[in-house]
Amino acid sequence: MYSDVPLYEQLAAILRERIRTGDLKHLHRVPPETTLEQEFEVSRDTVRRAIQQLREEGLVFTVRRRGTFVGPRPAAER
Amino acid sequence: MYSDVPLYEQLAAILRERIRTGDLKHLHRVPPETTLEQEFEVSRDTVRRAIQQLREEGLVFTVRRRGTFVGPRPAAER
DNA sequence: AGTAATTTGTTCGTATGTATC
DNA sequence: AGATACATACGAACAAATTAC
Numbered sequence: 001m002y003s004d005v006p007l008y009e010q011l012a013a014i015l016r017e018r019i020r021t022g023d024l025k026h027l028h029r030v031p032p033e034t035t036l037e038q039e040f041e042v043s044r045d046t047v048r049r050a051i052q053q054l055r056e057e058g059l060v061f062t063v064r065r066r067g068t069f070v071g072p073r074p075a076a077e078r
Numbered sequence: 079m080y081s082d083v084p085l086y087e088q089l090a091a092i093l094r095e096r097i098r099t100g101d102l103k104h105l106h107r108v109p110p111e112t113t114l115e116q117e118f119e120v121s122r123d124t125v126r127r128a129i130q131q132l133r134e135e136g137l138v139f140t141v142r143r144r145g146t147f148v149g150p151r152p153a154a155e156r
Numbered sequence: 157a158g159t160a161a162t163t164t165g166t167t168c169g170t171a172t173g174t175a176t177c
Numbered sequence: 178a179g180a181t182a183c184a185t186a187c188g189a190a191c192a193a194a195t196t197a198c
Contacts, residue, residue, distance in 0.1 A: 006185060032163060043187040048164090065164055065194045084181060110167060121183045126168090142168050143190055 007042055008049035014040075015050060019059055019070055030060055030068040085120055086127035092118075093128060097137055097148055108138055108146040 018024040031039070036047045051068055054060045061073035096102040109117070114125045129146055132138045139151035 008185080034163075045186060045188085049185085062164075065162085066196090067163070086181080112167075123182060123184090127181085140168075143166085145167070 006049075008046045008053065011036070011040055011042060011046060011050035012053040015054060016057075016059065019054075024070050026071050028070055030070065032067060084127075086124045086131065089114070089118055089120065089124060089128035090131040093132060094135075094137065097132075102148050104149050106148055108148065110145060 015024070015030065024030060030036075030051070033044050033047045033051070036042075036050075037044050040047070051060065051062065055062060055068075058072045060068050060070055062068040093102070093108065102108060108114075108129070111122050111125045111129070114120075114128075115122050118125070129138065129140065133140060133146075136150045138146050138148055140146040
């Protein structure tokens, strides 16, 4: 089985679209990794890679043990 | 960068030297695969091959999900 | 107040596909 | 053909702080 586009890229594209359309709203939480895992039937590894992509694009930011949220990482946080 | 010596052998040599000099001390942890990946800009595959070499030489031992440590594998481990 | 569930982070093991030397 | 090297993908288990009840 082989696709030109890696799974994590495909998932990133889907999430990117959900953000674009407002399905995932600003500062709202992106579903937990385990939820996305089940929803898309991919490994957590793949979910994390996808989110990593979005993070690099500044579309989301992640807070350890809290979750990932839509939007750029706030300047001040602790 | 061309060399007759495989990358994993080169990396093994570097780690071997770090052990020899005490940069990596007995029973201390060797950096995680992902860290070495970034530090040396090689694939995880290459890192693992390098460590595999050291393991075969009895210079390090690896514990699943815990890490790789300097020294021969202890007789008793749980 | 206290305990269980949640959630991201970490880490090694394994397998597969592609490309190159 | 075989060894080397990289990228992708899944798995499994534990850590540790936060959140929920």
